[in-house]
Amino acid sequence: MPREITAYSNPLVKSVRDLRDKRHRREQRRFLAEGLRILTEARESGRLPTLLFFAAASAAHPLVRTLVDEVEAAGGDAIETTPDILSKLSGKDNPQAVVGVFEEFETTLDALDREAAGIWLVAERLRDPGNLGTILRTGDAVGAGGLILIGDCVDPFSVEAVRASMGALFTVPVVRCAWGDFLVWLRQGPGQLVGLSLDTDHDYRAPHYAAPTFLLTGNEAQGMPAGYAAACDTLVKLPMLGKADSLNAAVATAVMAYEVLAQQRG
Amino acid sequence: MPREITAYSNPLVKSVRDLRDKRHRREQRRFLAEGLRILTEARESGRLPTLLFFAAASAAHPLVRTLVDEVEAAGGDAIETTPDILSKLSGKDNPQAVVGVFEEFETTLDALDREAAGIWLVAERLRDPGNLGTILRTGDAVGAGGLILIGDCVDPFSVEAVRASMGALFTVPVVRCAWGDFLVWLRQGPGQLVGLSLDTDHDYRAPHYAAPTFLLTGNEAQGMPAGYAAACDTLVKLPMLGKADSLNAAVATAVMAYEVLAQQRG
Numbered sequence: 001m002p003r004e005i006t007a008y009s010n011p012l013v014k015s016v017r018d019l020r021d022k023r024h025r026r027e028q029r030r031f032l033a034e035g036l037r038i039l040t041e042a043r044e045s046g047r048l049p050t051l052l053f054f055a056a057a058s059a060a061h062p063l064v065r066t067l068v069d070e071v072e073a074a075g076g077d078a079i080e081t082t083p084d085i086l087s088k089l090s091g092k093d094n095p096q097a098v099v100g101v102f103e104e105f106e107t108t109l110d111a112l113d114r115e116a117a118g119i120w121l122v123a124e125r126l127r128d129p130g131n132l133g134t135i136l137r138t139g140d141a142v143g144a145g146g147l148i149l150i151g152d153c154v155d156p157f158s159v160e161a162v163r164a165s166m167g168a169l170f171t172v173p174v175v176r177c178a179w180g181d182f183l184v185w186l187r188q189g190p191g192q193l194v195g196l197s198l199d200t201d202h203d204y205r206a207p208h209y210a211a212p213t214f215l216l217t218g219n220e221a222q223g224m225p226a227g228y229a230a231a232c233d234t235l236v237k238l239p240m241l242g243k244a245d246s247l248n249a250a251v252a253t254a255v256m257a258y259e260v261l262a263q264q265r266g
Numbered sequence: 267m268p269r270e271i272t273a274y275s276n277p278l279v280k281s282v283r284d285l286r287d288k289r290h291r292r293e294q295r296r297f298l299a300e301g302l303r304i305l306t307e308a309r310e311s312g313r314l315p316t317l318l319f320f321a322a323a324s325a326a327h328p329l330v331r332t333l334v335d336e337v338e339a340a341g342g343d344a345i346e347t348t349p350d351i352l353s354k355l356s357g358k359d360n361p362q363a364v365v366g367v368f369e370e371f372e373t374t375l376d377a378l379d380r381e382a383a384g385i386w387l388v389a390e391r392l393r394d395p396g397n398l399g400t401i402l403r404t405g406d407a408v409g410a411g412g413l414i415l416i417g418d419c420v421d422p423f424s425v426e427a428v429r430a431s432m433g434a435l436f437t438v439p440v441v442r443c444a445w446g447d448f449l450v451w452l453r454q455g456p457g458q459l460v461g462l463s464l465d466t467d468h469d470y471r472a473p474h475y476a477a478p479t480f481l482l483t484g485n486e487a488q489g490m491p492a493g494y495a496a497a498c499d500t501l502v503k504l505p506m507l508g509k510a511d512s513l514n515a516a517v518a519t520a521v522m523a524y525e526v527l528a529q530q531r532g
Contacts, residue, residue: 041509044509130396134516134517137513137517138517140510141505141506141508142505142507143508164514166512167509168508168509171510239407239408239527239531240407241407241408241527242406242408242434242438243311243433243437244403244406244407244432244434246432247404247407247520248400248404248432248520250400250514251403251404254513255521255524258504258521258525261507262471
């Protein structure tokens with residue numbers, strides 16, 4: 001049976017609310033995901049929250065009932081609560097019907113099977129959580145094997161990244177590692193590293209993108225360091241006809257990924 | 267000579283701060299743009315702020331000096347101020363060196379020359395300001411003739427949209443209009459209307475995108491109404507191999523726009 005929390009000052013509410021903050025996520029090694037769509041995606045991908053908050057008004061919704069049942073069957077805690085508390089947890093005026101607390105999960109380079117997918121996404125020093133989530137969402141769509149985050153990237157478990165991923169955080173493997181470790185791993189097997197760069201005239205439609213292709217996107221403001229570019233097998237550029245000198249990082253990644261997908265699908 | 271404002275309670279500071287709010291933008295018919303990069307893009311596109319706030323510490327920067335000089339030469343007001351006030355204006359802890367207040371500008375369907383560009387972007391009920399700005403930024407990159415906003419879209423002059431556009435708001439013409447008016451205008455001349463839809467099996471790489479092509483993207487959550495889809499000359503779909511059933515709207519628009527561009531460039 002779900003228990004009920006209606007007191008704003010409940011210490012459990014506070015500790016969950018704290019997960020909006022990176023420091024607390026790191027200490028607790030847990031994160032927040034909100035909304036029936038994202039939590040259902042998680043459930044279908046085999047990830048259940050250990051704590052599930054749901055609005056009393058949504059308790060009869062079939063997808064909410066399924067979530068509650070499965071969370072409890074797995075030994076988790078389902079908590080009926082008020083719209084006010086859901087607002088507090090989600091930081092939004094119009095809260096979602098459900099908020100879940102998940103254990104952090106992550107994988108390592110060595111656990112990846114590079115031949116399982118034709119496209120892999122690699123981002124270095126990605127700073128914007130919306131970009132990170134959007135890249136995960138694109139990765140899901142193109143069937144990417146995973147997203148490899150190099151160096152000081154934004155936290156993939158931040159509320160904004162999870163939200164922008166629309167659930168793809170649960171379907172696309174994420175690895176965080178150092179550049180050196182990535183390069184060593186990369187060169188132990190097949191795969192070309194293709195870097196998006198502004199310092200080349202090589203059009204992105206020119207190369208042949210054999211599987212597996214690793215697409216490297218640099219920092220939003222600075223692009224990638226020269227040493228990283230030098231380590232790529234190919235550098236490519238998207239045509240830019242306008243006054244601006246760059247594209248949004250998630251957009252550039254997506255245009256590249258769809259070109260690779262189109263080639264690999266024939 | 268620039269004047270100086272250092273008092274947080276200055277009424278001018280308050281009236282500019284109010285421009286973060288849609289109602290005040292509508293009343294004042296002015297909007298905020300922040301940051302040296304965006305304001306320089308605006309200046310180079312022939313748009314100067316009527317009010318320019320700049321940090322005393324940045325006064326010697328050559329691009330800031332150019333902005334101050336040109337704003338004053340055009341009869342505008344350049345105001346040296348403190349980091350605290352810039353924070354208040356920009357709503358950010360690490361404020362930009364400059365904040366500008368611009369008169370709203372907009373164009374109409376009848377003012378567009380559809381044969382001046384091969385790609386036109388059309389979005390209906392776009393709700394996210396980051397998506398709107400990102401679509402403008404992509405529009406600049408692909409040389410789009412403009413962005414046509416149909417129905418109840420988010421305000422293109424919101425701080426978030428201007429920021430995400432990275433200055434493209436100043437280079438890509440924006441029209442806001444009703445669907446009926448758009449259709450009447452569209453059918454008065456050449457051009458095919460291509461809709462992104464989940465309800466078709468027609469791959470986006472299959473059609474021939476003759477110039478001018480109008481790319482229609484629907485609402486983030488709901489896509490476009492059936493009647494709008496029926497009015498399109500072609501519906502196309504991006505392949506989606508994963509668990510999710512859609513892409514971010516700005517990403518989908520960009521992948522489409524780059525396909526059209528690649529075809530039109532040969």
